[in-house]
Amino acid sequence: MQEIIIDLVNVSKNYNGTEALNNIxxxxxxxxxxxLLGPSGCGKTTTLRIIGGFEKPSSGxxxxxxxxxxxxxxxxxxxxxxxQKxxxxPHLSVFENIAFGLKIKKMDKKIIDKKVREVLAMVNLAGYEKRK
Incomplete structure (x- = not known):
């Protein structure tokens, strides 16, 4: 059996008294x-935002x-x-936002620098590296 990498235990989320998630x-x-499938407003995005750290669970x-x-x-x-959007x-520069995933993968700094600069050039954003 494969190891569990993400585990939500009794996760609930309330927004000003409105229940978005109940003991997930x-x-x-x-x-x-x-x-994650379901109708609009059922908690899919809230669940993903909690996993990603963009929201904190009210409990769990x-x-x-x-x-x-x-x-x-x-x-x-x-x-x-x-x-979707x-x-x-917001606290990272353009360069740091692009490099984020590569840093998580622990790529060599020289390779990260090269790849980020290639991408910036590809989308005509060279020179915007330090902008936040």
């Missing part, structure tokens, strides 16, 4: 592909590889979210 229990094993725990990550900021989590880390 979900685990995802290594190499598993999971899809979130674990990654057995380590509780409730208070870990998004940029320190080894998970990523692809949003663009989402950048």
């Amino acid at each position: 229990n979900l685990y995802i094993r290594k190499n598993e592909f999971v899809t 725990e979130v674990y990654f590889n057995g380590i509780k990550i409730n208070d870990l900021p998004p940029y320190k989590r080894k998970v990523n979210t692809v949003f 663009y989402a950048l880390f």
Whole structure:
């Protein structure tokens, strides 16, 4: 049986008294592909935002590889979210936002620098590296 890499235990989320999630229990094993399906407003995005660290649960725990990550900021989590709309880390520069995933993978700094500069040139954003 594959190890559990993401584990939500009794996770609830309330927004000003409105219940968005109620005692969600979900685990995802290594190499598993999971899809959250449901109607608008059922809590899919809230669940993903909690896993990604963009929201804190009102109660319950979130674990990654057995380590509780409730208070870990998004940029320190080894998970990523692809949003429907663009989402950048506002505290990071353009360069740092692009390099984020490569740093998580612990790529060599010289390779990261090269790849980020290639991407910036590709989308005509060379010179914007330091902008936040």
